[in-house]
Amino acid sequence: MRRQMAVELTRSGIETPALDARLLLCAALGVEEIALILAPEEKLSIEERDAAQAFLERRLAGEPVSRILGRREFWGLSFGLNDATLDPRPDSETLVETALRHFNAPEGESPRVLDLGTGTGCLLLALLHALDGAWGLGTDRSEKALRMARQNAAALGLERRAAFACADWGGAFCGRFHLVVSNPPYIPYADIGALQREVRDYDPHAALNGGEDGLDPYRVLFRQFGALALDGGIGVFEFGAGQETALLDLAERAALDVIEVAEDLAGKPRVMAVRRR
Known part of the structure; x- marks a missing residue:
């Protein structure tokens, strides 16, 4: 058959x-x-x-195999999905690689990681898996997504090092984290209808829609970063095709120094690492 x-x-x-x-x-x-x-x-x-x-x-x-199976492998780990979570993509592993490349564990402290818009929890849990002794918080506006993230944390044996909270980005937190990461919605609203059917019809639009120009989340995230990161902390953010120049400008306005713009598997700019100036 x-x-x-x-x-x-x-x-x-x-x-x-x-x-x-x-x-x-x-x-x-x-x-x-x-x-x-x-x-x-x-x-x-x-x-x-x-x-x-x-x-x-x-x-x-047109339903993706990962949606049919209810699982997706990311960073060598298996993650459950539901209809409130984005389907993790291999390109997002670039964010994990970049974060680990630049992150220096603080001496005498347990690293603290914040993942904004956590979805399945794949970014946070991959980082906690790689960073011995680290603790992390994942936020999301969807309670259904958070339930899946908690299930994934438990399945990976990371439930004691990961917490999850329903929140709109990082506005409810301040000054606690050595590493802040996010893969926010970055598709311009008008472009969603032209996406591949596997994405357009099966990924939640709330996890895709970045507003008129796709940059609305970054305007919030870059502004909040200064209050979220400890001294010396770094932020690592995924972004979409053609958005690099605009994000460099947003980082400058937010008084953030850009450490690196990393390329994805196809050689396209995909991830920006920043530090508070």
């Missing part, structure tokens, strides 16, 4: 038909990929075939 699924996905224009077919069939059967390799021709029960067909039809309709 895997070959049949791959053929139908290919006809539908799916970019990775063989991979998608393999992942969906494994999920339908409740087995690891090695089981398909060892017994590729094993006959399926009616129930297994129906489950695989249902997954296939959802994928043919």
